[in-house]
Amino acid sequence: MRMVDLILKKKAGEALSKEEIDFIITNYVNGNIPDYQMSALTMAICFQGLNDDEQFNLTKAMLESGDQLDLSSIDGICVDKHSTGGVGDKTSLVVAPIVSSCGLKIAKMSGRGLGHTGGTLDKLESIPGFNISLSTEDFFKQVKEIGIAIVGQTLNITPADKKLYALRDVTGTIENIGLIASSIMSKKLASGAHSIVIDVKVGDGAFMKTIEDAKKLASALVSIGKRFGRNIEAVLTDMDSPLGENVGNANEVIEAIETLKGHGPATFERLCKKLSCEFLLMTNYCKTEEEAYKLIDEKITSGAALNKLKEMIKWQGGDPKVIEDYSLFPQQKKEIKVLSVQDGYIKRLEALEIGVSAMLLGAGRENKEDNVDLSVGIKICKKVGDYVSKGDTLAILYANEKGIDEAYNKVLNAYHFTNDKVKANDIIIDIVK
Numbered sequence: 372m373r374m375v376d377l378i379l380k381k382k383a384g385e386a387l388s389k390e391e392i393d394f395i396i397t398n399y400v401n402g403n404i405p406d407y408q409m410s411a412l413t414m415a416i417c418f419q420g421l422n423d424d425e426q427f428n429l430t431k432a433m434l435e436s437g438d439q440l441d442l443s444s445i446d447g448i449c450v451d452k453h454s455t456g457g458v459g460d461k462t463s464l465v466v467a468p469i470v471s472s473c474g475l476k477i478a479k480m481s482g483r484g485l486g487h488t489g490g491t492l493d494k495l496e497s498i499p500g501f502n503i504s505l506s507t508e509d510f511f512k513q514v515k516e517i518g519i520a521i522v523g524q525t526l527n528i529t530p531a532d533k534k535l536y537a538l539r540d541v542t543g544t545i546e547n548i549g550l551i552a553s554s555i556m557s558k559k560l561a562s563g564a565h566s567i568v569i570d571v572k573v574g575d576g577a578f579m580k581t582i583e584d585a586k587k588l589a590s591a592l593v594s595i596g597k598r599f600g601r602n603i604e605a606v607l608t609d610m611d612s613p614l615g616e617n618v619g620n621a622n623e624v625i626e627a628i629e630t631l632k633g634h635g636p637a638t639f640e641r642l643c644k645k646l647s648c649e650f651l652l653m654t655n656y657c658k659t660e661e662e663a664y665k666l667i668d669e670k671i672t673s674g675a676a677l678n679k680l681k682e683m684i685k686w687q688g689g690d691p692k693v694i695e696d697y698s699l700f701p702q703q704k705k706e707i708k709v710l711s712v713q714d715g716y717i718k719r720l721e722a723l724e725i726g727v728s729a730m731l732l733g734a735g736r737e738n739k740e741d742n743v744d745l746s747v748g749i750k751i752c753k754k755v756g757d758y759v760s761k762g763d764t765l766a767i768l769y770a771n772e773k774g775i776d777e778a779y780n781k782v783l784n785a786y787h788f789t790n791d792k793v794k795a796n797d798i799i800i801d802i803v804k
């Protein structure tokens with residue numbers, strides 16, 4: 372087989388066989404196929420697409436390129452959640468403790484933030500002492516004992532995807548639904564959980580800008596997962612505006628803690644409860660939505676869900692006192708109010724601009740190697756649908772020295788106004804099963 376023939380085949384719109392896809396992935400990982408040929412192929416895929424069989428075979432080849440976690444020694448039902456990435460997305464920090472307190476097991480490998488999107492690992496590291504690098508043995512022990520662990524990738528998971536994703540990032544070939552779906556699913560399948568909920572973000576701050584594209588991605592993810600025998604569904608959720616009221620790291624963890632205490636922002640709480648409810652239903656842990664929501668509310672009201680987070684923090688070397696004493700989190704030096712320069716109803720608040728502003732303050736990374744300042748971020752004071760007068764505080768920048776002027780202007784420009792009343796979008800758009 373010659374790579375050039377396979378590039379020509381895809382360029383002509385023909386489907387690649389399993390053997391051809393295996394040949395490509397094996398030889399790309401071991402260095403026999405150079406980046407320039409692989410980028411020609413990914414560009415041809417961007418124009419011609421991948422059919423269902425190709426998506427399945429590409430996922431399988433990437434999955435089998437590295438280690439896979441075998442969770443079968445853990446009693447009970449292991450569940451996993453994935454978000455396609457957004458601004459202010461601390462959902463895992465709430466959903467994982469809730470479902471774990473209900474009796475499901477969460478053995479979760481998370482990622483770091485890049486660009487305008489945050490990552491769960493960075494957020495967790497704002498808890499003093501928190502260790503995201505457990506050995507596989509300690510990871511399993513913790514899940515068996517307390518039913519929850521969130522760690523970074525210690526195993527060599529999907530090296531093919533790592534190499535291919537880095538190439539796609541610099542060759543303008545990220546945005547193809549088949550490539551995105553096989554990239555995400557290869558990693559999720561390698562993490563071993565049997566029941567998976569994918570939060571597919573839609574809108575300004577997300578990969579998928581339209582509901583139509585998000586539905587296509589959701590269907591591709593679910594159909595790949597099912598072909599691998601997994602229990603999977605995708606929930607489409609709104610990412611036109613930032614999620615909740617905080618974007619950053621330490622401030623997002625505080626918001627997650629407040630939500631587990633029952634004082635979270637309404638839209639964020641709705642999303643967390645909905646995702647938790649889906650887990651309880653798909654695993655037959657609860658029979659009806661009513662039963663699931665009742666159980667979730669009980670776990671929040673009784674403090675059981677918050678206690679799960681506390682246990683996880685303790686087991687992973689963090690200081691559990693942060694739950695009660697927020698002054699233990701890294702502290703920023705300055706709080707700068709962003710003031711409205713006009714009156715009106717807020718009709719749009721651009722998630723992307725808020726995410727980029729937080730990154731400029733130091734809360735995110737432009738490049739993989741950059742350090743993150745865990746203390747900085749943005750507090751959203753006014754949201755879509757709110758009425759504001761000139762001089763009102765729209766948002767607060769939690770800042771040190773970096774990026775203040777640029778972030779201030781970006782946050783201000785992220786707000787769009789109208790004279791007419793506005794109804795905010797529902798956070799839950801659709802579910803694909």
Ligand code: URA
Nearest residue numbers: 536550551552554555
């Ligand atoms: N996230 C992934 O993991 N892979 C993609 O291709 C896009 C988003």
